[in-house]
Amino acid sequence: MAIVILRRAGMAIPTLLGVTLMIWMLLSILPGDPLVGLLAPDATQADRDRLAHEMGLDRPLPVRYVAWLGETLTGDLGFSPFRQREVVELIQNAWRNTAILAGASAVFGLTVGMLLGTLAGVHRGTPIDRVVTGSAIVGLSVPSFWIAILLLIVFSAQLKWLPAGGIGQLSEGIVPFLKHLIMPVLAGSLTTIAITARVTRASVVETFQSEFVDLLRAKGLREWQVLLHVGKNAISPVLTTSGLQVGYLLGGSVLIETIFSWPGLGQLVFNAIAQRDLAVVQATTLVIAVTFVLLNLAVDLLQATFDPRIKRTA
Amino acid sequence: MAVFAGRRPRTLPAEAPTLEAAERDTPLLQVRDLVTQFPTRNGWLTAVNEVSYDLHAGKVLGILGESGSGKSAMLRTILGLQPRSARISGEVVLNGRDLISMSARERSEIRGSWVSMVFQDPMTALDPVFTVEQQLVETIRRHSEMSRSEAVERALELLTLVQIPSPETRLKAYPFELSGGMRQRVVIAMALVSNPSLLLADEPTTALDVTVQARVLDLFRDLKDRLGMGVIFVTHDLSVAAEIADEIAVMYAGRIVEKGTVAEIVRSPRHPYTRGLIEANVRPGQSERPEAIKGSPPNLAALPPGCSFAPRCPVAEERCWERIPDLTATASTGATGSTHLVRCVQASSVLEPDRRN
Numbered sequence: 071m072a073i074v075i076l077r078r079a080g081m082a083i084p085t086l087l088g089v090t091l092m093i094w095m096l097l098s099i100l101p102g103d104p105l106v107g108l109l110a111p112d113a114t115q116a117d118r119d120r121l122a123h124e125m126g127l128d129r130p131l132p133v134r135y136v137a138w139l140g141e142t143l144t145g146d147l148g149f150s151p152f153r154q155r156e157v158v159e160l161i162q163n164a165w166r167n168t169a170i171l172a173g174a175s176a177v178f179g180l181t182v183g184m185l186l187g188t189l190a191g192v193h194r195g196t197p198i199d200r201v202v203t204g205s206a207i208v209g210l211s212v213p214s215f216w217i218a219i220l221l222l223i224v225f226s227a228q229l230k231w232l233p234a235g236g237i238g239q240l241s242e243g244i245v246p247f248l249k250h251l252i253m254p255v256l257a258g259s260l261t262t263i264a265i266t267a268r269v270t271r272a273s274v275v276e277t278f279q280s281e282f283v284d285l286l287r288a289k290g291l292r293e294w295q296v297l298l299h300v301g302k303n304a305i306s307p308v309l310t311t312s313g314l315q316v317g318y319l320l321g322g323s324v325l326i327e328t329i330f331s332w333p334g335l336g337q338l339v340f341n342a343i344a345q346r347d348l349a350v351v352q353a354t355t356l357v358i359a360v361t362f363v364l365l366n367l368a369v370d371l372l373q374a375t376f377d378p379r380i381k382r383t384a
Numbered sequence: 385m386a387v388f389a390g391r392r393p394r395t396l397p398a399e400a401p402t403l404e405a406a407e408r409d410t411p412l413l414q415v416r417d418l419v420t421q422f423p424t425r426n427g428w429l430t431a432v433n434e435v436s437y438d439l440h441a442g443k444v445l446g447i448l449g450e451s452g453s454g455k456s457a458m459l460r461t462i463l464g465l466q467p468r469s470a471r472i473s474g475e476v477v478l479n480g481r482d483l484i485s486m487s488a489r490e491r492s493e494i495r496g497s498w499v500s501m502v503f504q505d506p507m508t509a510l511d512p513v514f515t516v517e518q519q520l521v522e523t524i525r526r527h528s529e530m531s532r533s534e535a536v537e538r539a540l541e542l543l544t545l546v547q548i549p550s551p552e553t554r555l556k557a558y559p560f561e562l563s564g565g566m567r568q569r570v571v572i573a574m575a576l577v578s579n580p581s582l583l584l585a586d587e588p589t590t591a592l593d594v595t596v597q598a599r600v601l602d603l604f605r606d607l608k609d610r611l612g613m614g615v616i617f618v619t620h621d622l623s624v625a626a627e628i629a630d631e632i633a634v635m636y637a638g639r640i641v642e643k644g645t646v647a648e649i650v651r652s653p654r655h656p657y658t659r660g661l662i663e664a665n666v667r668p669g670q671s672e673r674p675e676a677i678k679g680s681p682p683n684l685a686a687l688p689p690g691c692s693f694a695p696r697c698p699v700a701e702e703r704c705w706e707r708i709p710d711l712t713a714t715a716s717t718g719a720t721g722s723t724h725l726v727r728c729v730q731a732s733s734v735l736e737p738d739r740r741n
Contacts, residue, residue, distance in 0.1 A: 280508065281503060281505065281508040281509050282508060282509055282510055282511045282512070284460075284465055284503065284509075285501075285503055285509045285510070285511075285571070285574070286511065287465055287492075287495065288463055288465060288495055288496065288500065288501040288503075288575075289495065289496040289500075289522075289523045289526065289574060289577070290492050290493065290494070290495035290496030290497060290523075290526055290527060291492075291496075291522065291523070291526055292492065292526070295522065295526075299511050299514065302513050302514070303511065303512070303513055376513065377512075377513055378512075378513060378515075378558045378560075379512065379513075379558070379560055
């Protein structure tokens with residue numbers, strides 16, 4: 071097992087380096103002048119050169135990349151001139167808030183998705199299966215922001231059961247904290263539920279057709295015991311998509327966070343792009359990408375614990 | 385008769401007829417008019433068609449036929465593994481109890497304890513993500529009151545019984561770490577967990593190398609003699625059937641077309657299909673190519689009105705196309721009392737027994 075961990079972790083390092091290079095290049099080479107927003111409208115070319123020099127923008131690209139990478143590795147993500155704060159500080163809070171939302175959405179979405187998918191797979195071809203499969207298609211087709219707005223109208227504006235936005239602090243008690251979570255989680259995890267249900271169903275159906283299932287039944291095992299065997303065999307593709315799903319929840323939450331005024335990475339990067347706040351955009355993208363790579367590393371390792379063939383042949 | 389509800393002890397209860405002298409003449413298994421049908425878009429497809437036979441304890445019945453002849457479907461019907469959509473009728477009486485009329489619950493109690501099955505392909509028959517030990521122990525504990533450690537002990541015993549070298553190591557192995565022959569032995573061990581009185585073997589040697597095949601066949605013979613079970617051994621290979629079986633039933637298009645002792649089937653086959661099967665084998669000293677049966681296996685959904693083999697039969701005549709012949713005793717029924725049955729209108733007239741030695 072230790073070998074598997076080392077191998078997979080070793081594979082993650084070049085991926086991460088590539089990610090940093092891509093992110094840095096995209097934002098450094100893309101057209102658009104980061105200085106425009108900072109300079110006064112009547113600034114002279116001399117003012118401009120001075121600011122560029124201060125920010126290190128006059129140096130050659132490779133030098134700038136290495137310098138940036140070095141700073142990043144030491145935990146210095148730069149300074150946001152627009153907000154007059156260290157980027158690390160901004161990211162820390164936003165990352166925590168996003169992690170709460172994405173984590174809750176992932177746990178909820180993956181659990182419900184797997185349960186529904188298994189239910190449909192076990193009862194393949196029955197009305198249960200058709201209802202689940204049909205709902206999954208609807209869940210995939212309906213945009214999450216539309217659901218979010220619908221939820222807001224019903225539960226916040228009409229029924230006044232749930233707060234319309236913002237994040238609840240745990241210090242104020244668990245109930246308001248959860249109340250703030252419910253709608254963003256429901257709206258955000260809809261796609262996850264739908265995709266996970268579909269993948270789970272397909273995998274369960276396929277596994278049920280394996281010959282070893284016949285042998286399990288021939289041995290006289292009870293149906294729930296058979297289902298345990300099928301589950302452990304069917305989980306691999308579900309785990310693979312789960313890693314991607316959680317990544318999507320982390321990075322793709324811009325809309326949900328904006329609608330529910332959730333102070334997370336999505337909102338941060340949304341505002342930073344509008345302001346051409348290069349340091350924040352770079353750092354946020356980087357944090358999301360790194361989290362994504364690490365999550366999928368974790369998924370790979372989790373898969374190895376479910377499938378001995380990965381563990382012993384690696 | 386024993387009530388099957390609840391857990392059963394490891395060994396068969398005393399009332400199991402294999403042990404009682406008074407009941408020695410009662411067959412272990414009586415199959416009567418067994419029919420298995422599957423729904424298709426064009427109506428019901430009959431995979432097993434009015435199959436009847438007896439099997440005594442300690443005997444091996446070989447079922448011979450090509451793929452699609454209904455031999456595997458028949459085993460699955462006996463075991464109760466057919467999908468719920470299948471239509472099944474007839475009787476399968478094992479140890480005096482009819483399995484077909486049993487509830488699904490009772491049948492799952494009997495599966496793995498009174499009747500077990502060995503599958504064709506050991507590469508796919510075992511669950512790839514559980515160890516041999518886990519898969520054996522769960523089976524043992526399903527059919528007994530044993531504790532975990534007792535069950536592990538029993539698992540070791542079983543691996544030794546099926547002659548797996550260094551069983552302690554194999555117990556901890558995953559199926560992918562074992563060779564094909566080794567896996568098949570594990571599957572056999574799993575089938576023997578509760579000393580079943582009936583073992584169903586679905587082409588258990590077909591997927592193995594020839595040398596491994598011979599050793600697994602030896603194991604089957606040895607186990608049958610030692611444990612005294614009745615075995616139904618399905619194969620498409622005449623030489624395998626001749627080697628292991630006491631009696632052979634030849635199946636074609638879901639029906640038994642000929643049944644007799646190994647000697648009767650091999651030396652004096654009466655049905656044109658059986659003769660075709662034998663012609664298709666290479667005999668020692670034969671120089672010319674063996675002759676294959678013309679045509680291809682029948683479409684079960686569109687069988688001719690008469691004899692199913694008529695379209696491929698070299699001696700078919702008009703009456704063969706009219707009605708399905710009965711399975712009747714041949715004139716040459718041996719002195720041993722065993723009945724040589726054949727389903728062919730020409731068996732006694734046109735086809736003279738072909739004495740081959």
